[in-house]
Each structure stands twice: as structure tokens, then as C-alpha cells.
Amino acid sequence: MTAPDSLPLHALTGENLASASPDLLRTMIKTFADALMSAEADTLCGAEYGQASDERVNSRNGYRPREWDTRAGTVELAVPKLRKGSYFPTWLLERRRRAEQALISVVATACLLGVSTRRVEKLAESLGVTQLSKSQVSSMARHLDEQVAAFRNRPLDAGPYTFVWLDALTQKVREGGRIVNVHALVATGVNADGHREILGIDVASSEDGAGWLAFLRSLTARGLAGVQLVVSDAHAGLAEAIGAALPGASWQRCRTHYSRNLATQVPKAAQPWVATLLRTVFEQPDAEAVHTQMTHVLDTLEAKFPKAAAHLDAARHDLLAFTAYPHETWRQICSNNPQERLNKEIRRRTDAVGISPDRAAVIRLVGAVLAEQNDEWTEARRYMSRELLAKARLHPIESENDEPAVPAQLTA
Numbered sequence: 530m531t532a533p534d535s536l537p538l539h540a541l542t543g544e545n546l547a548s549a550s551p552d553l554l555r556t557m558i559k560t561f562a563d564a565l566m567s568a569e570a571d572t573l574c575g576a577e578y579g580q581a582s583d584e585r586v587n588s589r590n591g592y593r594p595r596e597w598d599t600r601a602g603t604v605e606l607a608v609p610k611l612r613k614g615s616y617f618p619t620w621l622l623e624r625r626r627r628a629e630q631a632l633i634s635v636v637a638t639a640c641l642l643g644v645s646t647r648r649v650e651k652l653a654e655s656l657g658v659t660q661l662s663k664s665q666v667s668s669m670a671r672h673l674d675e676q677v678a679a680f681r682n683r684p685l686d687a688g689p690y691t692f693v694w695l696d697a698l699t700q701k702v703r704e705g706g707r708i709v710n711v712h713a714l715v716a717t718g719v720n721a722d723g724h725r726e727i728l729g730i731d732v733a734s735s736e737d738g739a740g741w742l743a744f745l746r747s748l749t750a751r752g753l754a755g756v757q758l759v760v761s762d763a764h765a766g767l768a769e770a771i772g773a774a775l776p777g778a779s780w781q782r783c784r785t786h787y788s789r790n791l792a793t794q795v796p797k798a799a800q801p802w803v804a805t806l807l808r809t810v811f812e813q814p815d816a817e818a819v820h821t822q823m824t825h826v827l828d829t830l831e832a833k834f835p836k837a838a839a840h841l842d843a844a845r846h847d848l849l850a851f852t853a854y855p856h857e858t859w860r861q862i863c864s865n866n867p868q869e870r871l872n873k874e875i876r877r878r879t880d881a882v883g884i885s886p887d888r889a890a891v892i893r894l895v896g897a898v899l900a901e902q903n904d905e906w907t908e909a910r911r912y913m914s915r916e917l918l919a920k921a922r923l924h925p926i927e928s929e930n931d932e933p934a935v936p937a938q939l940t941a
Contacts, residue, residue: 559604562597566618570609573616588612597622674889677896680903685728685748689755690718691921692913693728693775694868696761696783697736698875698895702885711888712736713895714744715875717868718753723911723918727871727903728753730896732888738766745774757921758850760862762786781862782847784811785869794837803830803837816852823849855920861913871902 567578570589576582578589592607609616697712712735716728729748733740741764745753756778759771768780788807792800806826813819823845830838841848851859878898885891906912 555599555602555604558599559606562604562621563607566606566609566616566621569618570611570616573611587614595622673897674893677893677900680900681730681892681896682751685752687720687722687724687726688752689721689922690726690728690753691755691757691918692760692862693718693753693756693758693778694760694783695741695767696868696872697733697764698872698879700732700879700885700891700895701883702888702891704887708884711891712740713875713891714740715868715871715895715899716744716748717871718756719913719918721915721918723913723915724909725906725912727899727906730892730899732891736764736767738770741767741770742773745770749774755922758854758862760868763790763844763847779850779853780847781850782844783868784848787844787848791837791840794840795834799834803834806830807841810848815856819849819852855917858913858917858921861917871899874898874902 571577574585574587574589576585588611590610590612593610595606595608597604597606606622608618694717695714697714699710700713701708702711703709712733714729714731714733714736716730718726718728720726729744729751731744731747733744753775756775758779758781759775760781760783761767761771762783763786771778771780784807788804791803791807795803806829810819810822810826813822827838827842827845830841851862854862875895875898878894879885879891885894
């Protein structure tokens with residue numbers, strides 16, 4: 530038996546690093562960082578350390594110790610000093626800010642999750658970071674606030690936004706010595722390039738028309754325009770707010786929210802069956818088939834659950850507003866609601882908090898989640914092609930069914 534010609538060095542290195550102690554990782558990071566800084570200092574001097582050369586323009590003058598907080602712990606760097614001028618590795622460290630960007634996110638997120646300063650310091654110590662002061666923690670949180678503010682106030686210049694989704698998520702906050710419910714209002718749209726885009730976020734005391742109207746007007750002030758269809762739940766006063774802030778836009782009732790509303794009208798054992806029955810309406814190949822299937826669903830419900838049938842009949846017009854648009858367009862709208870998936874991601878983060886200390890904390894956390902998601906959407910594939918958007922922006926199609934296909938435009 531002969532020995533193999535080569536060893537899987539890459540695999541062995543990966544296994545050793547995975548099982549390495551934090552001390553070993555910190556030593557490796559220090560070695561690499563010191564070597565890179567030394568090479569850069571040699572370049573500025575015109576010659577290597579200790580080498581006599583006619584091209585030398587400067588020389589070393591010892592080292593300056595500098596602590597660098599990383600995810601592997603605090604690393605003691607040796608920053609080279611020069612006899613003439615100064616050297617600072619801006620590519621590695623930020624002036625007057627020791628913490629690595631990734632660590633800033635970790636500590637700031639801990640603050641957002643309601644973790645006390647004392648516990649944040651213990652968290653940092655567990656990461657191997659030493660001497661993390663309260664002022665540093667506050668500075669990290671402010672850094673995140675600035676990013677969220679810039680995201681919330683950016684101009685909406687990628688329009689027209691043909692389709693817009695609106696929703697509100699209930700959050701608990703402390704106000705006036707008691708715990709109250711507030712509502713995080715979130716708007717999502719499809720821009721002219723076909724990508725999903727998060728338009729804005731705000732916090733209101735309730736989901737009444739005044740809160741929605743103020744939110745929508747803030748979006749239009751930032752550039753929201755060209756909206757033809759708004760998809761949302763039947764929040765109180767929302768339809769009127771849409772008519773006032775977005776004249777000419779139609780309203781489509783969110784089928785996901787309505788399915789939950791309809792389920793409350795039947796016994797629990799029948800809820801899955803009713804949800805499946807309603808889903809068949811949105812799986813039809815054209816507008817005429819949609820209206821025909823809706824009639825069939827109403828007749829089926831009337832035979833078993835008259836109360837549910839009456840509830841669905843009252844919401845029929847709002848649920849079928851999408852049939853005014855080309856088939857390929859509304860199939861995409863009905864089958865892939867970006868707002869519902871976004872809500873799950875927000876809930877995943879906010880549920881860990883439970884009760885936020887104030888409204889600013891809600892905006893900070895939800896805004897950071899939305900900004901992160903918006904970046905991912907920007908780099909992802911288009912939600913809708915430009916061709917489909919162009920068709921949707923044309924005049925709505927006319928239905929061959931006797932039911933009106935074009936939804937009535939909302940008025941203030």
C-alpha cells in the first residue's frame with residue numbers, strides 16, 4: 530500500500546479552523562493584520578524595515594498599540610509609527626471608533642432587543658471584547674438610527690409604483706408608565722424596473738383613517754406616484770385615506786387577510802375546507818372563470834353556512850378588483866404577496882423583543898429589518914417584468930362577464 534500523493538490541505542485547514550480556540554483565531558487575525566500594516570508602512574517609507582536603500586524617504590519609529598474589537602475577540606494590534614508624518618490603517622480601523630462594523634451590529638441589535646447595558650457588556654465579554662463602555666453602546670445605537678432615518682426619508686424616485694401593498698402590525702410599547710398597543714404601518718410597492726421596494730414605515734396610535742392618511746401623504750411627498758392598485762386589509766378608514774392621498778387608485782382587498790376573516794364565520798372544523806374553497810376562486814385562468822367560480826363558491830357556502838356566504842358576498846367586489854388587469858399580472862399579484870412574507874420576517878425579530886421601550890425603538894428595529902430586506906430585493910430577480918407592468922399601466926381590460934371587471938375608483 531502506498532501513501533497518497535497529496536493531502537487534502539484545504540479540508541484539514543477548514544476543520545482545524547472550525548475547532549480552533551478563540552485564542553488561536555485572535556493570534557491568526559493579529560498576525561495577518563500586523564503583516565499587512567507593516568507592508569503598507571514599508572511602501573510609505575520606500576524600503577523594507579531595516580533595509581538600507583537610496584529610495585528610502587522615511588523610516589519606522591516603533592509601534593503604537595491599538596485594540597481592535599472583532600467577532601473573535603479583542604485583538605492587540607501593533608500599528609507602525611513613522612519618524613516623519615503619521616500612519617493610520619483607515620482600511621482596517623475607523624478613527625475614534627474601535628469596534629468592527631459587524632460587532633456594532635451585534636451590540637446595537639442587542640440594545641434593540643431590550644437587553645440592558647449591563648447585559649450587553651456581558652455579551653461583549655463573551656465575545657472576547659473588553660472595556661465596552663455605556664457611551665460606546667449608545668454610540669452604536671445612534672449609528673443604526675442614522676441608517677434607518679436615511680432609509681425612511683429617501684426619495685421615492687424609482688416610480689411609477691403601479692402596485693402598492695399596505696399593512697399594519699401591532700406592537701406593544703411602554704408609554705406613560707403603562708403598556709399600550711401601537712401600529713407599525715408598512716408600505717411595499719413594485720417600481721418601474723419590476724423590483725419590489727419597501728416604500729416606508731411609520732408608527733401610529735391606531736389604524737384609523739387619520740393615521741393612514743398621514744402615512745400615505747408622507748409617501749406622496751417623498752415621490753410616490755403612478756399607483757393604480759392598492760392591496761390591503763379592510764382597515765377602518767383606509768379606503769377613504771387611499772382615495773384622498775392616491776386619487777385614481779383602485780383598492781384590492783387582501784385575500785390572505787380576508788381568508789382569516791371568513792374563517793371566523795364557520796366552525797373551526799370547517800375552516801380548512803372554507804379556505805380551500807375560497808382559494809379556488811383565485812386559481813382560475815381568466816376573469817370570466819373567476820366570477821363564475823365565485824358564484825359557485827357562494828352557492829356552496831349558502832347551502833351549509835349562510836352567514837359565511839353573506840359575509841363573502843359583501844366582500845365580493847373588493848376581492849375581485851384584480852380581474853380588471855391582464856391575466857398574467859393578477860396571477861402574480863394573487864399568488865405572490867410580498868407583504869405577507871415581509872410581515873413574517875418582521876414578526877420573527879419583534880417577537881423576541883416582546884415589549885419595546887418606546888416608539889422610537891419600534892421604528893429602529895422594524896426600520897432596520899425593512900432596510901435589510903429592501904437591499905435583498907434590489908439584488909434579487911424582478912418581481913414582475915417590465916412588459917407586464919406596461920400592460921397593467923394601460924387601460925384595464927373589459928370583462929365579458931356581466932359583473933363589472935373594472936373596480937370603482939376610490940374617492941375621498
